[in-house]
Amino acid sequence: MSNTLDASGAGSDAPNLDFAGTTPYEDYVQADVLTHLQHLRSDDPGEMVFLVTTQVMELWFTVIVHEWETAAKALREDTVPVAMDALKRSLRELEALNASWRPLAQLTPGQFNAYRAALGEGSGFQSAMYRRMEFLLGEKSASMLVPHRGAPRVHAELEKALQEPSLYDEVLRLLSRRGLAVPQEVLDRDLSQRYEPSAEVEAVWTALYADPDAHHDLHRLGEVLTDVAELVWRWRNDHLVATRRAMGAKTGTGGSAGVAWLEKRATKNVFPELWTARSHV
Numbered sequence: 001m002s003n004t005l006d007a008s009g010a011g012s013d014a015p016n017l018d019f020a021g022t023t024p025y026e027d028y029v030q031a032d033v034l035t036h037l038q039h040l041r042s043d044d045p046g047e048m049v050f051l052v053t054t055q056v057m058e059l060w061f062t063v064i065v066h067e068w069e070t071a072a073k074a075l076r077e078d079t080v081p082v083a084m085d086a087l088k089r090s091l092r093e094l095e096a097l098n099a100s101w102r103p104l105a106q107l108t109p110g111q112f113n114a115y116r117a118a119l120g121e122g123s124g125f126q127s128a129m130y131r132r133m134e135f136l137l138g139e140k141s142a143s144m145l146v147p148h149r150g151a152p153r154v155h156a157e158l159e160k161a162l163q164e165p166s167l168y169d170e171v172l173r174l175l176s177r178r179g180l181a182v183p184q185e186v187l188d189r190d191l192s193q194r195y196e197p198s199a200e201v202e203a204v205w206t207a208l209y210a211d212p213d214a215h216h217d218l219h220r221l222g223e224v225l226t227d228v229a230e231l232v233w234r235w236r237n238d239h240l241v242a243t244r245r246a247m248g249a250k251t252g253t254g255g256s257a258g259v260a261w262l263e264k265r266a267t268k269n270v271f272p273e274l275w276t277a278r279s280h281v
C-alpha cells in the first residue's frame, strides 16, 4: 500500500485526522477538562507538581473505592472469584498510588513554604474520597462527615458509606455463612462505628491459617486482604515521612498537630485480626 504523505505529514495508513466535532478520544477521556483543572494559588514553579500529585492520588482513591465496593458487593452475593479479581486489581492500583509519592517525597521545608501559605486551611484531611477508603476498611467515624456539610453530594455519598457494611464487615459475614464462628455481636454491630478487634474473630483467622486447605478460597482471601492492609499502611507511612521532611513538627494546614497526629493514624492496623492471628498459628 502506498504511504504518500499529504501536506500535514499524514499518510494513508496514518490515523484519522478529520472529525466533525471534538475527537472521540476527548469525548471519552475529557482530557481538556482534566488538564485545565490546575488552578495554581502561587507563582512558585514547584506548586504544579504538588497540586497534580494530589489530583492524581484523588483519581487513584476513586478507582480503589470502586474496586472495594465491587468486592464488597460480590462477597455479599457469595461470588468470591469476582471479589478476588477486584481486590487483586486494587493491589496494583495501590502500588501505583504509592509510587505517586515519588515527586513529593523529598520536598524540603523551603520548597514547601514557597506555596504552603497559599493552601490556606486546605488539607488532605478534607479528602472525601480518602475518607470513603477508610470507611470501607472499617475506620468509620460520623465526625468525619462534618467538614462536608456544605457539599450536599459529597456529604450524601459519605453518609451512605458510613451506614453501609465495610469491606471487612462483608468478609466476616461471608466467613459466618461458611460456618466459621464469627460472634453474633460482631455481625450485628453498629455499622456506623469504627470496627473494634475481636478475640473470637482472631480465633477464626487463626483456625483458617492453621489449616489453609480446609477453606482454600477463604485463606487466599485473607492473604489478598493482608496485601491491601500492608499497602494502605505503606501509603500512610510514606505520607508521614514526606510530611516530616517537608514541615518537621509544625502544625498542619488542617489544624492538627501535624506529624504527631499522623504518627498515631499510621500505627493503626487495617483488618487488625489478620495481623494478630499470626502470633497464634
Ligand code: HEM
Pocket: 053, 054, 057, 058, 104, 107, 122, 123, 124, 125, 126, 127, 130, 239, 242, 243, 244, 246, 247, 251, 252, 253, 254, 255, 256, 257, 258, 259, 261, 262, 265
Ligand atoms: C508533602 C506534602 C504533604 C504534607 C506536608 C502533608 C501534610 C499533612 C498533615 C500535617 C496532615 C494532618 C492534618 C492537617 O492538620 O492538615 C495531613 C493529612 C492528610 N493528607 Fe497530607 N500532606 C502532604 C501531601 C498529601 C498528598 C499529596 C495527599 C494526597 C491526597 C495527602 C492526603 C492527606 C490525607 C488523606 C490526610 C488525612 C489522613 C487521615 O485522615 O488519616 N497529603 N497531611
